[in-house]
Amino acid sequence: MSLDRGTRAGMLAAVERFTAERVAPRAAAIDESGELPRDLWKEAAELGLFALGVPEEYGGLGRDIVTPLLISELLARGSASFSLSFNNTTDAAVPIIMEGSEAMKRRYLPKVAKGEMIPCIAITEPTGGSDMAGIRTAAVREGDDYVINGRKMWITNAPVGDFFTVFCRTSADRHKGLTAIVVDRGTKGLTTGKAEPLIGLRGSPTGEVVFDNVRVPVANRLGEEGDGFRIGALTLDESRLHCAAVALGVATAALEHALAYAKERVQFGKPIIEHQGLMFLVSELATELAAARALWEKSAGLLTSDHSRRTSNYAAMTKLLCSDLCMKVTTEAVQIFGANGLSRSYPVERLMRDAKAFQIYDGTSQIQKWLIGRQLQKSGLPYGPLDPSVAEA
Numbered sequence: 001m002s003l004d005r006g007t008r009a010g011m012l013a014a015v016e017r018f019t020a021e022r023v024a025p026r027a028a029a030i031d032e033s034g035e036l037p038r039d040l041w042k043e044a045a046e047l048g049l050f051a052l053g054v055p056e057e058y059g060g061l062g063r064d065i066v067t068p069l070l071i072s073e074l075l076a077r078g079s080a081s082f083s084l085s086f087n088n089t090t091d092a093a094v095p096i097i098m099e100g101s102e103a104m105k106r107r108y109l110p111k112v113a114k115g116e117m118i119p120c121i122a123i124t125e126p127t128g129g130s131d132m133a134g135i136r137t138a139a140v141r142e143g144d145d146y147v148i149n150g151r152k153m154w155i156t157n158a159p160v161g162d163f164f165t166v167f168c169r170t171s172a173d174r175h176k177g178l179t180a181i182v183v184d185r186g187t188k189g190l191t192t193g194k195a196e197p198l199i200g201l202r203g204s205p206t207g208e209v210v211f212d213n214v215r216v217p218v219a220n221r222l223g224e225e226g227d228g229f230r231i232g233a234l235t236l237d238e239s240r241l242h243c244a245a246v247a248l249g250v251a252t253a254a255l256e257h258a259l260a261y262a263k264e265r266v267q268f269g270k271p272i273i274e275h276q277g278l279m280f281l282v283s284e285l286a287t288e289l290a291a292a293r294a295l296w297e298k299s300a301g302l303l304t305s306d307h308s309r310r311t312s313n314y315a316a317m318t319k320l321l322c323s324d325l326c327m328k329v330t331t332e333a334v335q336i337f338g339a340n341g342l343s344r345s346y347p348v349e350r351l352m353r354d355a356k357a358f359q360i361y362d363g364t365s366q367i368q369k370w371l372i373g374r375q376l377q378k379s380g381l382p383y384g385p386l387d388p389s390v391a392e393a
């Protein structure tokens with residue numbers, strides 16, 4: 001079941017206020033500190049944001065896929081870092097919701113819903129993230145336990161996370177040899193490093209997780225042995241739309257800042273927006289952003305109604321378009337601000353630094369192109385004539 005329209009609208013209005021009053025004024029300080037703002041996290045929990053996406057029987061507000069994505073876009077207009085920390089929590093709960101045993105759902109989901117536990121997803125390794133089937137972290141079965149050895153890198157929320165869904169190798173088969181296993185912080189042999197100092201998204205702590213003979217019960221496995229690649233791929237479709245939503249939020253904020261500045265800043269005796277070169281630039285960016293938003297809405301609709309290969313293809317196209325466009329819009333916003341754009345006294349340099357990561361995490365832009373191209377090769381274009389249902393609207 002999902003939220004009714006009234007609850008969803010009320011929640012989005014509350015998030016818009018929370019973003020404007022609490023998150024946006026702190027964005028530069030969050031970026032500067034490089035730390036997760038625990039007080040804002042608590043406030044977000046009190047608003048019920050982490051309960052979205054968690055089924056009601058496990059203490060949530062219902063398995064609503066789209067509302068958390070809409071919230072992420074709103075939060076990202078204030079602080080992309082905070083938005084990523086929030087949305088990674090929603091995404092990282094998905095494997096347990098999809099494939100966890102009843103006992104695991106009862107152990108983790110109520111606390112995730114209350115914001116009392118931070119989940120993480122650990123796929124990427126020092127040897128690479130694009131090739132998920134190349135995972136080396138090994139889980140070896142010993143009686144009723146798995147013993148895990150390996151190292152994961154660039155894991156969102158790792159320094160503050162309470163449990164990790166770890167994608168491990170359980171056999172040599174590239175795809176069917178992967179298994180997802182949940183490991184709690186505090187388990188002997190698990191250590192996390194400090195947050196990596198990144199150029200952007202600095203308030204979303206990202207770091208390594210090391211497994212040195214970590215022993216966990218077989219009951220911590222999600223699904224069957226060998227299901228890891230499938231679980232990872234399904235989770236990524238959702239998180240790619242999440243990444244795209246954050247990118248849209250950041251791009252929209254950048255364009256709003258740029259427009260406001262261009263209306264105020266005077267050169268050659270008139271506001272710079274009245275110079276055609278600049279007016280055409282903002283017109284083009286606004287048009288591209290409108291197109292990207294429409295594609296995002298189409299993909300989000302597909303994700304809720306029919307999670308098929310076509311949906312995966314749309315998720316990849318949306319992630320590619322929105323993340324590349326966010327990089328373009330934020331870079332042009334810096335250009336519109338001139339030298340002020342490079343200054344930390346204005347917000348657009350931070351937005352440009354944040355934007356770069358969207359082209360990298362949840363699969364790089366090249367990997368999205370590869371996924372889209374493979375589907376084009378197999379099944380052709382994923383669309384037919386224009387949608388006749390628009391005539392009914």
Ligand SMILES: Cc1cc2nc3c(=O)[nH]c(=O)nc-3n(C[C@H](O)[C@H](O)[C@H](O)COP(=O)(O)OP(=O)(O)OC[C@H]3O[C@@H](n4cnc5c(N)ncnc54)[C@H](O)[C@@H]3O)c2cc1C
Pocket residue numbers: 088121122123124125127128129130131153154155156157201206357360361362363364365366367370
């Ligand atoms: C802010 C942030 C948060 C992250 N959070 C998480 C997380 O929570 N969990 C997690 O598991 N990972 C996380 N990651 C890691 C992220 O998913 C990986 O960085 C990403 O998948 C790319 O892997 P890589 O960095 O190892 O680059 P590589 O895979 O080494 O790729 C290097 C370059 O080669 C290109 N390339 C690779 N293969 C191909 C190909 N077949 N065709 C064309 N080009 C190719 C890539 O596009 C890239 O440009 C995060 C990363 C960042 C930056």
